Amino acid sequence: MELLRTPPPKERADAARNRAAILDAAASLFAEHGVEAVSMDQVAAAAGVGKGTLFRRFGDKAGLAVALLDARERLLQEGILHGPPPLGPGAPPADRLVAFADAYVDYVLEHLPLVRMSETAAPGARYRIGAYRFWHRHVAILLDGTPDPEHAAHALLAPLAAEHLTALLPELGEDRVRAGITRLWRAAGPSRVSARTPGVCR
Numbered sequence: 001m002e003l004l005r006t007p008p009p010k011e012r013a014d015a016a017r018n019r020a021a022i023l024d025a026a027a028s029l030f031a032e033h034g035v036e037a038v039s040m041d042q043v044a045a046a047a048g049v050g051k052g053t054l055f056r057r058f059g060d061k062a063g064l065a066v067a068l069l070d071a072r073e074r075l076l077q078e079g080i081l082h083g084p085p086p087l088g089p090g091a092p093p094a095d096r097l098v099a100f101a102d103a104y105v106d107y108v109l110e111h112l113p114l115v116r117m118s119e120t121a122a123p124g125a126r127y128r129i130g131a132y133r134f135w136h137r138h139v140a141i142l143l144d145g146t147p148d149p150e151h152a153a154h155a156l157l158a159p160l161a162a163e164h165l166t167a168l169l170p171e172l173g174e175d176r177v178r179a180g181i182t183r184l185w186r187a188a189g190p191s192r193v194s195a196r197t198p199g200v201c202r
């Protein structure tokens with residue numbers, strides 16, 4: 001699992017300063033005006049960098065979204081790998097499944113516009129993001145002993161897509177969405193996941 005984590009970028013001091021300035025500017029503008037309303041030109045101006053620098057570093061707003069989410073994803077990954085149970089190692093797989101779903105929904109809803117942009121920038125973008133491979137591997141490990149853990153992990157992660165949640169929230173409300181996800185993930189666990197499986201990500 002550690003191998004699936006994307007290491008922090010190694011860069012020169014001036015490049016690191018530019019990166020930090022860009023991400024700070026983007027975070028402030030997105031929070032004030034909304035992700036959709038902010039242009040790359042506005043981000044470059046607020047960060048005090050040229051547009052060329054911005055586009056070379058991040059490509060587009062989806063690239064900015066991925067970079068802004070990186071630190072938040074690392075916190076969740078750290079909790080999965082080394083945090084206390086039930087999110088971290090030490091709890092039964094079924095409990096860890098539900099704990100992960102709850103924690104992931106917390107993360108997505110807190111950053112929904114950014115996650116949505118990062119996942120929908122291009123067809124299949126969600127599945128090419130390094131963090132998705134981490135989430136998928138974690139869930140597949142917890143589903144060890146089921147007929148097809150790899151497929152089941154994709155199936156469970158599908159309702160957690162930001163685009164899906166964005167569509168459901170206005171109709172059902174957050175409480176119903178959360179409750180439905182919990183029921184779905186709980187049903188995948190206790191009666192199907194082998195009791196001997198520790199569910200520890202290695």
